Structures are given as structure tokens and as C-alpha cells.
């Protein structure tokens with residue numbers, strides 16, 4: 001079974017990579033590991049939608065994958081999700097692609113530059129019909145709604161606006177690109193994120209990246225182990 005693992009940065013999946021014996025921290029890199037019957041291609045794209053889209057597109061030209069897994073950290077709008085909690089992001093929208101007018105922000109759908117029901121969009125959203133076996137992974141919160149952004153929200157005015165517009169649970173800087181590429185190519189996928197921070201007035205002192213990375217990598221290992229025991233998935 002051929003699996004693509006995608007992360008924005010080396011440090012987010014460092015514990016996982018160390019467990020496979022990889023010690024170099026190269027970005028824009030692809031390394032292959034064998035785990036039982038799984039062939040795992042690990043792609044470090046760099047931060048952001050553009051890098052993720054480019055390197056995933058490039059990876060899909062050469063190889064047909066049975067599954068793609070996106071592992072990363074994220075900021076949460078939803079205070080019912082704890083810092084460090086690991087979630088399965090099943091819905092994505094790009095929240096800052098559009099235009100401003102004097103009242104505020106219009107996204108590409110409101111501008112009629114994107115047909116909200118043109119594949120792979122569904123009512124303007126990218127939706128992952130996540131595989132059933134994901135429910136068997138312990139401590140993984142199901143069906144969380146994400147937005148993807150180029151600029152991380154960090155002031156209460158823009159935070160209130162974005163919550164009103166999209167009602168997101170979390171935001172990342174890559175999720176929509178990952179899901180778009182997988183949906184277009186009909187590759188089953190999971191976007192797994194651990195919460196490193198709440199989205200609030202920017203204060204990096206309240207972030208807990210080490211906890212998020214620890215929990216993310218524990219879950220990543222459980223998922224890989226789960227798949228390796230069920231290669232027919």
C-alpha cells in the first residue's frame with residue numbers, strides 16, 4: 001500500500017521521522033520509508049497553500065497513492081477544543097481569497113469567480129468523506145471544520161468577522177490545498193491537526209506547540225500502525 005504523508009514543516013512531524021530514522025530537517029523534500037507492508041512517502045512542503053499545492057501536484061504526477069495523510073498543527077477558534085487536542089478536519093474553505101469592498105470582504109464565490117458546486121466543491125466547501133476506519137483511532141475528534149488562510153488571524157476585529165462568515169473550528173495555512181489535491185485525484189485522505197493555540201489577539205506566549213506536536217505524532221503513529229494492520233482499507 002502506497003501512502004503519502006504531507007507536512008508543512010519538518011518540526012511538526014519530527015518525532016515520527018525520528019522513529020523512521022530520519023534526522024535531516026530538509027524542507028521541500030520527499031523521503032520514502034517502509035513500515036511493515038506500507039510504503040510511506042513523506043513530503044515536507046514548506047508553509048502555505050501554494051507550496052502544498054505545487055509539491056502535492058508534483059508527487060501525484062509520478063505515483064498513484066492509495067491514501068494521503070496530512071499532519072500538522074493548527075489554531076482553534078473553538079474553545080471547546082482543548083490545546084493539544086487532535087482532530088480530523090473534514091471540511092475546508094479558503095477564507096482569504098477574494099476582494100475587499102467598502103463594507104468588508106467578498107470571497108471568490110460571492111464574487112462569482114468560483115462555481116460553488118463545481119467539482120471538487122460542494123456548496124462552496126471542500127468536503128472529505130473521511131474513511132470509516134478513522135473513527136477507530138483513539139483520542140481523535142471527528143468532523144472538524146477548517147478554514148485555510150495566508151494570513152493568520154491575530155486581532156479580535158478580524159477574528160469576529162471570520163467566525164461570523166464561516167463558523168470555523170480551526171484554521172491552518174495548508175489544509176484546503178491538501179484536500180483539493182486529494183479530491184481532484186480521488187485519493188482517500190485524512191487531515192489530522194493538533195491544536196497549538198487559540199485564535200485570539202496575537203500572543204505567542206499562550207501557544208503550546210510542543211504539546212501539540214507530541215500529541216499529533218502519537219496519533220500519526222497510531223494511524224500508520226492501524227493502516228499497516230489493515231492494508232485492504
Ligand SMILES: O=C(O)c1cccc(C(=O)CC[C@H]2O[C@@H](n3cnc4c(=O)[nH]cnc43)[C@H](O)[C@@H]2O)c1
Pocket residue numbers: 008009047048072073074075076149152153171172173174196197198199204
Ligand atoms: O509566529 C507566528 O505568528 C506563527 C503563526 C502561524 C503559524 C506559526 C508556526 O510556526 C506554525 C506553522 C504551521 O502551523 C499551522 N498553524 C498553527 N497555528 C496556526 C494558526 O493559528 N493559524 C493558522 N495556521 C496555524 C500552519 O498550518 C503552519 O503551517 C507561527
